[in-house]
Amino acid sequence: MSVLIITEHNNKEYKPFTLNAISAASQINEEVHALVLGSNSDSVAKSISEIPNVKKVIHVNNPIYENYLAENYTSAIIKLAEGYSHIICSANTFGKNLMPRIAALLDVSQVSDITKVVSKDTYVRPIYAGNAFATVKSTDKIKCVTIRPTSFDPAPTSGGSAEIQNGNPGDTSNLSKFIKKEEIKSDRPELGTARVVISGGRGMQSGENFKLITAVADKLNAAIGASRAAVDAGYITNDHQVGQTGKVVVPDLYIAVGISGAIQHLAGMKESKVIVAINKDGEAPIFSIADYGLEADLFDALPKFLEELNKLNTIQK
Amino acid sequence: MKILVAVKRVIDYNVQIRVKEDGSGVVTDNVKMSTNPPDDNAIEEAVKIKEAGKASEVVAVSVGEEKAQETVRKALAVGADRGILVKADGVIEPLAVSKILQKVVEKEKPDLVFMGKQAIDDDCNQTGQMLAALLNWPQATFASKIEVKDKSLEVTREIDEGLETIEVNVPAIVTCDLRLNEPRYASLPNIMKAKKKPIEQITASDLGVDTKPRVEQIKVEEPPKRKAGIKVASVEELVQKLKNEAKVI
Numbered sequence: 111m112s113v114l115i116i117t118e119h120n121n122k123e124y125k126p127f128t129l130n131a132i133s134a135a136s137q138i139n140e141e142v143h144a145l146v147l148g149s150n151s152d153s154v155a156k157s158i159s160e161i162p163n164v165k166k167v168i169h170v171n172n173p174i175y176e177n178y179l180a181e182n183y184t185s186a187i188i189k190l191a192e193g194y195s196h197i198i199c200s201a202n203t204f205g206k207n208l209m210p211r212i213a214a215l216l217d218v219s220q221v222s223d224i225t226k227v228v229s230k231d232t233y234v235r236p237i238y239a240g241n242a243f244a245t246v247k248s249t250d251k252i253k254c255v256t257i258r259p260t261s262f263d264p265a266p267t268s269g270g271s272a273e274i275q276n277g278n279p280g281d282t283s284n285l286s287k288f289i290k291k292e293e294i295k296s297d298r299p300e301l302g303t304a305r306v307v308i309s310g311g312r313g314m315q316s317g318e319n320f321k322l323i324t325a326v327a328d329k330l331n332a333a334i335g336a337s338r339a340a341v342d343a344g345y346i347t348n349d350h351q352v353g354q355t356g357k358v359v360v361p362d363l364y365i366a367v368g369i370s371g372a373i374q375h376l377a378g379m380k381e382s383k384v385i386v387a388i389n390k391d392g393e394a395p396i397f398s399i400a401d402y403g404l405e406a407d408l409f410d411a412l413p414k415f416l417e418e419l420n421k422l423n424t425i426q427k
Numbered sequence: 428m429k430i431l432v433a434v435k436r437v438i439d440y441n442v443q444i445r446v447k448e449d450g451s452g453v454v455t456d457n458v459k460m461s462t463n464p465p466d467d468n469a470i471e472e473a474v475k476i477k478e479a480g481k482a483s484e485v486v487a488v489s490v491g492e493e494k495a496q497e498t499v500r501k502a503l504a505v506g507a508d509r510g511i512l513v514k515a516d517g518v519i520e521p522l523a524v525s526k527i528l529q530k531v532v533e534k535e536k537p538d539l540v541f542m543g544k545q546a547i548d549d550d551c552n553q554t555g556q557m558l559a560a561l562l563n564w565p566q567a568t569f570a571s572k573i574e575v576k577d578k579s580l581e582v583t584r585e586i587d588e589g590l591e592t593i594e595v596n597v598p599a600i601v602t603c604d605l606r607l608n609e610p611r612y613a614s615l616p617n618i619m620k621a622k623k624k625p626i627e628q629i630t631a632s633d634l635g636v637d638t639k640p641r642v643e644q645i646k647v648e649e650p651p652k653r654k655a656g657i658k659v660a661s662v663e664e665l666v667q668k669l670k671n672e673a674k675v676i
Contacts, residue, residue, distance in 0.1 A: 179593070180556065181565055201552075203586040207568045210521070210556035219522040219641035222551045232645065237549055238444045242453055245645040285565035285599075289581065289592040302587075306675070330676060342606060348571070348585045355465075355545060355605060357587065363675040373443070380653065384673045386665065392658075401656040401673065404665050411662055418666040425676055 111195035112141035112165070116187065118204045119146065119154040121176070126303055127200040129161070129264035134257040135198045136163045136265065137227040143168060143194070145277070147186055149176040155274050162270035172279040177288035178204065184211045185280025191216055191252060195230070201256035202302075202357075213254035220254040221246060225261035239354040239377035260302065260360045260381075294349050301333040301350065305426075307361045307382070309335030309352055310345070311375075313368020313389065313408055317345040322412040323367060329419045331427045335359065335379075337369045353378035368408045371396030388412070428482045428575075428597070430473040431537035432507065433528055434466040434489050436498040437548040450646040462498050465543025467505075467610035468603040472573060473541050474506035475608065481575045482539075484508050488531055490524050492516055496626060503621035504613035510626035511535075515638050521549075523631070523638040525557035530634040532562060537598070539580070544569050544602040555602035565595035568602045 113135045118125040128144075135142045143166045146155045155169035168190065174182050191197060197212060199205035201223040213220035225243070226234035232247045233255065248255075301307065308330070310323045320334070327334050335352040336345065352359055354377035364382035369375060371387070371394055379385070380399050387400035390407045397403040404411060419425065438444060438453070439461040445454045462470075473485045487502035488511040489495040499510035513527050532540060545552040559566035567573075567582035571590070574581040584591045585604050595601075613621070631638050659665045669676045 180568075184560065203569060203584075206552045207556065207566070210553035211560040211566065213553070214522060214525060214557035214560035217522070219520045220551070220553055221642060222553060236650075237647070238438070238453060239547065239550065240650060241444050242446050242647050243650055244647045247643040247645055248641065249643060250641050283565075285563075285596050286567070287594045289594055291586075291588070291592075292590040294589045338605070347589065348606065349587065349589045354547065354550070363669070363673070374440070380650075384669070384675050385653075385656070386669070397656075397658070399653050399656075401653075402665055402668055403656060403658045404662065405658060406662070414662040415666065418662055419676070422666070422670060422676070 112143050113139045113196040113198060114190065114194040115142060115144045116197065116199040116205070116208065117144050117146045117154065117158055118200065119148060119151065121148045121151045122153055124154050124158055126264065126300065127202055127259040129267065130259035130262045131198055131200045131257050132161060132163050133265040134227060134262040135196070138196055138230055141165050145187065145190065146170065147175045147183055149173045159272040159274050160268050160270050161265055163265045164270060164272045167272050167274045168277040169274055170277040170279050174279060174282050179283070179286050179288060180208045180211050181283035181285050182280065183208055184215065185283065187212050188215050189278065189280055194252065196253045196255060198255050198257060200259045202259065205256045209254055209256050216252055216254065218250040218252055218254045219248070220256070221248055222256050223258050224255055225258045239373055240380065241373065258358060260358055294347055298327065299331060299333045301335055301357050301359060304333035304361055306330045306332035306363045307335045307359050308332045308365040308367065309337065309369060310340055310367050311337035311369030312339040312343060314340060314345055320346055326412060326416050326419070329416060330425065337372070337375045366396050366400070367412065369396055370394045371399070428539065429484045429486070429535070429537045430476065430482050430539045430541060431486050431488060431532065431535055432469050432473045432502065433540065433542035433554070434470065434487055434498050434502050435463040435546050436460050436489065436491055436495040437463045437546055440464055440547055446647055446649045450648060452647050460494070462501055463543050463546045465545065465603050465605055468605060468607045469541040469543055470502045470505055470507060471608045471610040472603060476575055477506070486511065486535060486537065488513065488528065490515055490519060490527050490631070499626050500621055501613065503624040504618045505611055509624055512626055512628050513631055513634065514628060515631040518640050518644070519638050520640050520642060521551050521553035521557055522641065523636060524554050525561055526636045527631055527634055528558050529561045530636060539597065540600045542602055544604055555600050559600040564598050564600055566600045567593060567595050569604045570601050571604045571606045573601060573607070
């Protein structure tokens with residue numbers, strides 16, 4: 111039996127985390143099929159077929175898939191599901207929204223957000239915001255699994271030439287309607303995949319002050335993150351939030367500025383390779399997980415940090 | 428319009444959890460329990476809609492052990508009209524919870540069902556979507572803004588790329604994000620009043636739902652500990668360490 115991957119895309123290209131889901135799927139079973147539900151999405155099907163791990167692409171090209179609505183996606187996936195042992199996608203807002211709807215209709219108890227594949231039916235997943243890890247075994251006939259993208263390396267993107275098969279659309283649902291998407295465009299690396307992340311918290315005191323973070327981010331080619339407190343206070347938009355209910359990041363370098371280190375935030379960044387904390391409160395919990403802690407006023411430290419970076423001959427990008 | 432709100436009793440978000448030595452789970456004895464935080468947002472939103480004259484009744488429901496009654500009672504103290512406790516012991520997976528809620532919905536016939544987007548204990552993020560599937564209702568997950576229209580809701584959702592707005596027909600399921608609103612505190616008079624509000628108690632088996640887990644929990648472990656770091660004295664030292672010791676810049 112094969113594994114079915116649900117491709118996340120924008121009808122032009124697939125989203126990067128699809129590659130992480132594919133590599134997790136390959137660890138379960140080498141026979142990976144990718145489903146592309148889209149509208150005028152030939153280029154997505156084509157580029158997915160070039161991923162060597164993918165053995166077959168099922169492309170359903172229909173205007174009802176112009177926008178991603180779980181109600182429409184689900185019906186098409188259910189029609190295919192019986193032929194597969196596993197259905198897999200990323201545990202980002204795309205997969206979190208979609209997979210439970212599929213699982214319930216298949217009468218399957220989903221396994222969410224796995225960080226490790228132990229065997230075909232056994233996985234490791236974080237619980238309690240990553241303060242514990244559970245090893246769980248699914249006893250359902252079909253396994254519906256979402257994977258934590260940052261826990262799996264992305265699959266290679268070229269060299270494959272999988273067959274592209276046209277699939278049938280599912281039923282059209284009139285239950286919901288897409289209205290608009292406010293996507294924040296940025297030239298910076300994506301938060302989820304950036305090598306360096308610099309995040310600001312409540313200590314930033316205002317949205318205006320995030321320019322101090324931006325200047326350092328420009329220098330280090332870093333993505334910009336934020337604590338929930340900073341987002342709640344309106345300093346920065348929600349797509350920057352790192353934490354249990356925001357994004358999980360595992361960069362080589364994570365710099366936490368003016369962030370005290372609530373459990374909720376640590377859940378999103380504590381697997382980072384090197385953690386730096388800059389905070390004027392020496393007792394802040396963030397220091398207990400930081401490799402390098404600097405007890406200082408961020409308004410002095412950040413400009414000085416930039417100044418020191420400018421003195422370096424080379425900076426890794 | 429009638430709104431059903433599902434609330435879950437979980438270990439309080441401020442508690443540093445401990446894993447049991449035998450690896451069978453986490454310690455819950457003598458640990459402070461509270462309402463799952465985004466479920467507070469769900470109750471708040473339902474109560475606000477009622478206060479705006481757009482809903483006639485708010486019913487709070489919880490699935491869990493006897494003590495989950497406290498969680499229902501708290502919802503009553505912030506404005507829900509009555510409560511339902513579906514008693515079920517042991518691990519109740521989201522699939523089973525959604526089947527229980529499906530039965531409650533069939534009986535109560537609400538127009539809307541609200542709940543938090545995720546429970547902070549098992550971090551599954553499944554129940555709302557599963558319930559929507561079982562009822563064949565639309566779902567609006569991760570809601571940060573809800574506008575009640577004539578026979579529909581316009582919901583702004585927090586997604587990875589930013590914000591998305593969708594319209595869902597009523598009846599609908601909405602799972603609430605933390606920025607949807609600011610949950611109120613229960614006042615003392617309202618806590619007293621809540622004691623008189625009715626809570627109906629039923630059991631999962633009364634509803635004919637099989638709650639036997641399908642996912643076997645083999646073991647629970649603590650995450651690997653990070654080795655203790657150091658404090659640096661200056662920005663210069665920090666940059667030097669990052670460059671020459673950690674080699675990350």
